[in-house]
Amino acid sequence: MKKIGILGGGQLGRMLLQAAINYPVEMHVLENDPNCPAAGFCQYFSKGDITNYDDVVEFGKNLDAITIEIEQVNTDALNKLEEMGVVVFPKASIITTIKNKIQQKQFFVQHQIPTSPFITTQTNADIAAHPNLLPGVHKLAMGGYDGRGVQVIQSLTDIGKGFPGPAVLEKMVTIKQEISQLIAIDQNGKYTYYPTVDMVFDTSLNMLSYQICPANLPKHVQEQISTIAVKVAKSLNSPGVFAIEFFVNDQDEVLVNEIAPRVHNSGHHTIEASYSSQFDMLLRIILGYPLGSTENRTNAALINLIGASGYNGTPIYRGIEKALNIENVFVHIYGKSNTKPGRKMGHITITDNDIKSLKEKVKEIKNIISVEA
């Protein structure tokens, strides 16, 4: 029975464990918090720091394979484990490249993957020297996650908001649509794509409002995305599941914003909407099984359940019963012991082939559900 380790014990780990229950595998999780979402559902839980070299090597040395649910892990340890014969999904070198926003941008350039213009910065003076990139988005090279380590610089007067140390300054894109494309690559380099996902933002709150799959895209945009996705799959040259996040700008040009080297929030609907979910797919890849079908069984939308503002503490999920009264609504609670404003506490998937009705249900459910304390 293969022994697979996951670095990180959040909701992605939890849902990966859920899928792993189908297979002849032994699952291990490394995470500092013994009350994390994944802790109760693996055969072996190890308390430890995924950013600490010794903890990661100690955790992984007797495993057959390791995967990640967050890219902020100790990649030196992953390199060491690869030398020791542990297979890392995706390759340690790819995680190293992607977790550093400077290296990730350079990877795009190297492989002629279209992305917004950028420079690397060390000090605010570097920003000041490139007014042509303003308004721009300043991103710390390392450690950013879920909006942290990212700062909009509107003009030269904003320069004081810039991060000191290694960072990227990107020219801001006039975003018409944000699209996610999940790809899966097996150990032989064979790859497959899930249908594209439209990430619909609430511009007033500056956060994701909902996701819908498939995305409604003009043919020429869809073609650009498909071409780039193939290029990305070939450039990555590593087995794994990846999410490519695209910007479609006001000229209908497609640019790659970021790649996540792992299962991703934009793929959670695949649990119900696909024959093989992103989690099932990653396990198939790790176990050397054939890739699953990425075909949509049905159209789907997804809403993140975010901790409501003003509430901190033991979560109370309001409205679940009401939401489940609507046909083919699926609830996924992540089992976090505390809610706080903006924290991802769960998600809701809705399946319905009628896009109009899907969007109406999204609206309805957003009014019903809240996470309080």
Next chain:
Amino acid sequence: MKKIGILGGGQLGRMLLQAAINYPVEMHVLENDPNCPAAGFCQYFSKGDITNYDDVVEFGKNLDAITIEIEQVNTDALNKLEEMGVVVFPKASIITTIKNKIQQKQFFVQHQIPTSPFITTQTNADIAAHPNLLPGVHKLAMGGYDGRGVQVIQSLTDIGKGFPGPAVLEKMVTIKQEISQLIAIDQNGKYTYYPTVDMVFDTSLNMLSYQICPANLPKHVQEQISTIAVKVAKSLNSPGVFAIEFFVNDQDEVLVNEIAPRVHNSGHHTIEASYSSQFDMLLRIILGYPLGSTENRTNAALINLIGASGYNGTPIYRGIEKALNIENVFVHIYGKSNTKPGRKMGHITITDNDIKSLKEKVKEIKNIISVEA
């Protein structure tokens, strides 16, 4: 967060835990074997005997709800727990009735649920006194499971094979078809049905060959089944998921063979084939959520993975990769540490709306897969 306990840690418990990962619940398992299929996937595992009064009361006394994955549990303890305010799914009284084959038969008679003619027996003399029931099937009142405690008595010369002690002698039915009907009843008595399942037997091996859903039934047979299923749902008068196993005889008459007061092998395809699987449904019932949709998303077949004869020990699952190469084939391995001939080690679900192609895939997969050691 509701605390739910499962008595028994086999594959049914394992798949229930898999479904529970979606919900805000804390799952507990009671089972003697710490290496059982469910042990690694619950937040709390208790080692103990599900047939022992003290063990069951101790396990359940601080829980909100208890359910079972096998009916051979200590029902006196469940009665006690109900008195203490723990909600048992299904009711302790129903488990008591069903786990005793004499009481189960009497329940059918009491509620005018058609079943094969029978007598209760204590000694072989009781069999001898009823030659009109031969050929018959002799079943121990208590403790029978998966074929154990069941004996065919062809004629008076076979009487020596009969069981001493409380048992049932049923007249053997000329079986044309064996059909299973899953029903789900919520805490308010509202019920819903899954599509019927045809349990196709291999008469040469006298074991289940495969299951297919929906069953292909003439209208007048389907109508009898539906009528009986409604009657059963009302007679049970308890929340829970139940499997009603029917015989269709050579006269197209429908008789109830047995009721299982729990999730059941004949419902495993619902994980992929239904919007709400039997496991998801049981959790919805326990949590007081609305019943899920029982509609088939697709037709489906199911093959049990049975330990091959001649092999005992650590299981080796042969042919999984090959099977997964066939479109929309899903593997469920139960994680048992040892295989032995005839032991249920896992199952395979195939989804395909074309019944002919479904049956061809069943045949193909049965040739590919085996569980050895």
